[in-house]
Amino acid sequence: MDEATVSLESRELSKTYFSSEPPTEVLRGIDLSVRAGEFLVVMGASGSGKSTLLYSISGMDRPTGGNVTLEGRELTSLGDAEMSTVRLTRMGFVFQQPHFLSNLDVRDNILLPALRAAPKKGREAAVSRVDALMERFGIAHLKKHGITQVSGGQLQRASICRALAGEPSVLFADEPTGALNSSMSTEVMDAFTDVHRGGTTIVMVTHDPGVAVRGDRVIYLRDGVLVDAREIGAWEPGTAQRREDDLLAWLRDLGF
Ligand SMILES: Nc1ncnc2c1ncn2[C@@H]1O[C@H](COP(=O)(O)OP(=O)(O)OP(=O)(O)O)[C@@H](O)[C@H]1O
Numbered sequence: 001m002d003e004a005t006v007s008l009e010s011r012e013l014s015k016t017y018f019s020s021e022p023p024t025e026v027l028r029g030i031d032l033s034v035r036a037g038e039f040l041v042v043m044g045a046s047g048s049g050k051s052t053l054l055y056s057i058s059g060m061d062r063p064t065g066g067n068v069t070l071e072g073r074e075l076t077s078l079g080d081a082e083m084s085t086v087r088l089t090r091m092g093f094v095f096q097q098p099h100f101l102s103n104l105d106v107r108d109n110i111l112l113p114a115l116r117a118a119p120k121k122g123r124e125a126a127v128s129r130v131d132a133l134m135e136r137f138g139i140a141h142l143k144k145h146g147i148t149q150v151s152g153g154q155l156q157r158a159s160i161c162r163a164l165a166g167e168p169s170v171l172f173a174d175e176p177t178g179a180l181n182s183s184m185s186t187e188v189m190d191a192f193t194d195v196h197r198g199g200t201t202i203v204m205v206t207h208d209p210g211v212a213v214r215g216d217r218v219i220y221l222r223d224g225v226l227v228d229a230r231e232i233g234a235w236e237p238g239t240a241q242r243r244e245d246d247l248l249a250w251l252r253d254l255g256f
Pocket residue numbers: 017019020024026044045046047048049050051052053207
């Protein structure tokens with residue numbers, strides 16, 4: 001892959017948990033290049049190491065071997081403070097269960113990390129960025145709502161706004177639809193498609209082939225090894241069924 005087009009890269013990435021006896025070797029020599037603007041999906045059976053891969057390439061956890069580079073900068077050698085700054089300013093995160101502060105309304109929950117990511121730009125700039133994001137993802141009317149007054153799908157769209165508020169270059173998502181019913185899942189994946197079309201690189205873990213079809217490429221992990229990858233091209237609503245059938249056939253061959 002042309003160096004200029006690579007956003008995120010891992011080489012010989014490994015992760016072993018020494019907290020168990022014997023130690024658990026979870027990732028074994030993962031070589032991965034994610035193109036700038038690519039929507040990459042990580043699949044594999046339960047326990048294959050998907051979340052561990054996401055945490056290791058995003059600096060949420062330290063790998064035990066190999067290295068990770070983001071936009072040409074090696075992350076694995078950074079200290080904790082530098083790594084926190086990279087996470088805050090260059091990365092966004094969406095998890096299965098959104099964690100929001102219950103004493104703040106929806107907008108202030110989104111605003112908080114935006115202010116921390118770019119304090120010099122000032123509050124006014126952060127507020128207008130957050131308002132534009134809430135408008136874009138259809139939750140502008142929920143600004144003053146408490147976090148218990150909105151649906152799971154709306155809350156997950158608020159998570160996406162929060163993750164994008166610091167203008168990251170990569171958005172990491174771990175089972176973002178795992179706790180949602182199918183209509184909420186579609187509304188959240190429409191938001192991811194919108195983020196993707198806006199040019200943000202996305203790395204998403206999911207076990208759901210109907211969600212995975214939103215990606216450009218799916219990689220498959222087995223016992224911590226990247227065993228296969230499939231380019232599925234740009235998602236369009238009319239192609240969803242064909243893509244899902246193709247993906248399911250591939251996954252079946254892999255024993256999923
Ligand atoms: N902190 C930890 N200490 C010890 N072992 C761990 C730790 N975190 C994860 N593991 C183990 O690492 C393996 C991979 O876990 P991981 O959560 O990455 O898998 P996964 O593919 O995301 O699974 P799932 O689809 O069930 O979420 C599992 O065997 C898990 O028990």
